[in-house]
Amino acid sequence: KPDFKIAPSILSANFACLGQEVDDVLAAGADIVHFDVMDNHYVPNLTIGPMVCGALRKHGVTAPIDAHLMVKPVDRLIGDFIDAGASYITFHPEASEHIDRSLQLIRDGGAKAGLVFNPATPLSYLDYVMDKLDMILLMSVNPGFGGQSFIPGTLDKLRDARSRIEASGRPIRLEIDGGVKVDNIAEIARAGADTFVAGSAIFGARRDDDAHRYDSVIGAL
Ligand code: DX5
Numbered sequence: 001k002p003d004f005k006i007a008p009s010i011l012s013a014n015f016a017c018l019g020q021e022v023d024d025v026l027a028a029g030a031d032i033v034h035f036d037v038m039d040n041h042y043v044p045n046l047t048i049g050p051m052v053c054g055a056l057r058k059h060g061v062t063a064p065i066d067a068h069l070m071v072k073p074v075d076r077l078i079g080d081f082i083d084a085g086a087s088y089i090t091f092h093p094e095a096s097e098h099i100d101r102s103l104q105l106i107r108d109g110g111a112k113a114g115l116v117f118n119p120a121t122p123l124s125y126l127d128y129v130m131d132k133l134d135m136i137l138l139m140s141v142n143p144g145f146g147g148q149s150f151i152p153g154t155l156d157k158l159r160d161a162r163s164r165i166e167a168s169g170r171p172i173r174l175e176i177d178g179g180v181k182v183d184n185i186a187e188i189a190r191a192g193a194d195t196f197v198a199g200s201a202i203f204g205a206r207r208d209d210d211a212h213r214y215d216s217v218i219g220a221l
């Protein structure tokens, strides 16, 4: 049985009380904090940087933080996120001049390394780096925004990525990101994903007034 993990994307969280939001989703059973970094250069949006990752660690978050770097260039931010306590650091291959070196930088810093594939980005970027990967992240929406719809063609791409991981014999996590909901997550899992990012599905859920407002949606996922 695959080791499934739920990774709420904080992009859709209430940033006025981000620490509490992260505490609440973790208390409700989430496994990994998906930390969306956008630089208004690689994607047309601007979010948060290493300082906020460090603030979550200082707040007492011990769960893995999965830093999804939608930035260009990549390398300078890798060190900053390692210093800020990121557990996984993933980047888009199109955003690095030297993919192998960027992956090595992440691992040399003691974090886990991953590549992120936009919907139209071919998996051939995997051909020569499987031995340097701890995670493969497939985007099922075009990066830059939460609340978009799942791109159905991603299911075949998941199957392809899953067979590449099996063939490699390596313990590489397969993460899916974008438009994941209660009503499509089972099909996505069957296609081979084991780590599920969900932003609006979780943080957009109806908010009860008690602290356990995320239990039902995370339980459903
Ligand atoms: C989009 C981000 C995703 C996004 C997912 O560029 O990388 O992580 O926040 O949000 P939902 O689950 O709402 O599609």
Ligand code: ZN
Binding pocket: 009, 034, 035, 036, 068, 177, 197
């Ligand atoms: Zn993301």
